[in-house]
Amino acid sequence: MNDALAALYPQHLATLRERTDTALARGGFEHLVVPAGRPITKFLDDQDYPFIVNPHFKHWLPLVDAPGSWLVYTPGEKPKLVFLQPRDYWHVVPEAPTGYWVDHFDIVVVRKAADAIAELPGLARSAVIGDQHCGLEDIVANNPPEVIDHLHYHRAFKTPYELELMREASRRGTRGHRAAERAFRDGASELGIHQAYLAAVGQLDAELPYASIVGLNEHGAVLHYTNFDRSAPADSRSFLIDAGASASGYASDITRTYAGKNAGEFQALIDSVDAAEQSFVARVRAGQSYPELHVHAHHVLAGVLREHGFIRMSAESAVESGVSSAFFPHGLGHGIGMQVHDVGGFQAAETGGTIAKPEGHPYLRLTRKLEAGMVVTIEPGIYFIDMLLAELKDKPFSGDIDWARVDAFRKYGGIRIEDDVVCTASEPENLTRDAFALL
Template identity: 65%
Template sequence: MPTALLSQLYPQHLATLQHQAGIALERGGYDHLLIAAGQLHYQFLDDLPYPFQVNPHFKHWLPVTRAPGSWLVITPGQRPRLIYLQPYDYWHVVPEAPAGYWVEHFDIVIVREAREAAGHLPPDSKRCAIIGEASAGIDTHVPNNPEAVLNYLHFQRAWKTEYELAMMRVASHLGARAHRAAEAAFRAGASEYGIQMAYLAAARETENELPYSNIVCLNEHGAVLHYTNLERNPPLQSHSLLIDAGASFHGYAADITRTYAGAQAAEFQQLVDAVDAAQRGFCARVRPGQSYPELHVHAHHVLAGILREHGFIRMSAESAVESGVSSVFFPHGLGHYIGLQVHDIGGFQQSDAGGTLPRPAGHPYLRLTRTIEANQVMTIEPGLYFIDLLLAELRNRPEAGDVNWDKVDAFRRYGGIRIEDDVACTADAPENLTRDAFAALN
């Protein structure tokens, strides 16, 4: 992405965050907002650290994701201050000095030891809202994570600035490029591990730099919703590939899922095409004022209709949804917010003061219950699966007589289908970040 564009978009993004911080501090009764980047965590009985994950509130302000021990200080009416830990260290790579389009907007202090940060933080910690995990604190300043402050900031995270949308478009492009490489590896007969390696090479990101652990499923493994085993040897025949894999850019995530049928799986391809067409229809409904829970329930009715049309069930779509049969084949939610985190915060929040919007009855795994508004970004990821555990339970229910078990059993070899796009709501037609990224590769 051209640095000039980021330079143009960043000041308004920063102004938005400063405005929000001022309101959050006023609600909590604090004078300063302190955000700890976080600290390294070490494995039990070892000196080996886990991969560092920066506090999402920290990377909301600036594109710095590898600076453990650093701090942000935001005081209304003043320039934000970055206290940047750049330790003396010959064992590890030391974080580079801050540079780029954003540095001119900060007062930057370099410290060499984590404890030195205390001398550059507001002295009265009681007047500070300190956001971070407990281990990120130093002796004088320990995270207190005040609820009133977090409630306001988390609720506002749903709306993305133009700067954030630009970041997410780049992440989507990286993910789409890597998905193309993964599909090619699948077509060439690669193992799950081989497909993963092709993906990483095309994304140009390590496993620890990705926003989540990739889900790469051949054949029946697609029935495990979060399958991450990565078999090293390819199966005798690759009937299907379900790959749920993302990418990151400056701390912003893309979350993309595609399902492919093998060369000898024409009937499965028909089912994939039906789910893909339905998914596009759901994406088109990402409009201001649309209730996300209602969209989720609508998806159940459409997917139940596909099950009936393709001969898996004999009951009506309405009966399949009311009886819970549709949830056997589609057991997860339609999607979630995405941005600084893959499952971005605030999906259940009732207002900027807190509260919870419940999930619809019978849908315990939905991750977003708010009403869609412009400048929000969410995933749309319907699926149909053939999960042994859930199917075994269905066999013992009265509705089992309305299931074509011969056909269901024949499709177990494919595992399942999931199609997922990241979609931005606008004042007009939705912007499908994922489909646009794939189209740009053609």
């Protein structure tokens, strides 16, 4: 894989330089300065939380564990990496940078965090992008909107180098999903399933792009369920797993739902949601409005609810009345890349602005029109959530819902199917299904 990355990286770097040149010119800045960041110390403790690198830092180079380091870019000059390699016998000291990318940077090694100051340009003329944990108390990030807006808008368009890393993240994630399914079939607990996932992926919890969701039975109805029961239920009727993996800081985000033994009707519902999901994936085309695709998904899923006997109303009535939202209460998906919910999803243009969410759909995370190079998730679902269903019982259309059938499915929790999909100039590329096929 490194040979492929080595061949693709120069063009990736050239793209970042071009975008940054424009962004700095618009903001009137001469330099881009990006701290990798530093670990955050726990309150009243001398232990740190796991380090999470600044995404603007890892956009330029595949270093995700270099706290205290800095990236400096000046248009027309070679990018510079100020690499912190402290003298330390308490922890493992980062090794000096090596790999396909190092020849593209001027690399300066410093032994103390404060020594980086001498290697940075004049900050008054610099766009410093980061949070309050830059790594040096004397340096405060200014995050100029003119620069941020331009970079965030264009981050939606992945370079071939980035797509190759996302393919690898998908391959790692699908290996974990296969192991998790086997553990479920073998009767493991939620914690045991998660441990099988980590072992297959080869990553720690802190290295994953997000906290894994591993829900058995009714727990599949909790959209962000992260509790991990230690004991397996007496009867594992259903299993929902939403878990991803990382590759040099790039994420995959994959969800699958499985039926246990003697759950034929639930399996039929899974099959219908899966078919609907694949039909939505096929619509990931340049020019497609993502909000319109989200609303279309509501109509299709309302049809699935009617087909399987949960509602007697038309799909149109189910969407207009909000019934479909009780069974499908989240957005169809989001942009993905260096962050699992990538930035710029609502941005109207490279100069800023916001594209509003459709009325009645507050949880949609992407409102832009799809263009070639974007990577999005497609993740429809049908759930049996007690709180939301209780709100429907007092509505005038309550009689159009078969409550006995709904109650019979509460024990399964819910269904979500999620793929990561590249919008291209022609057919979409399904990173997730392609990775599963390789297995």
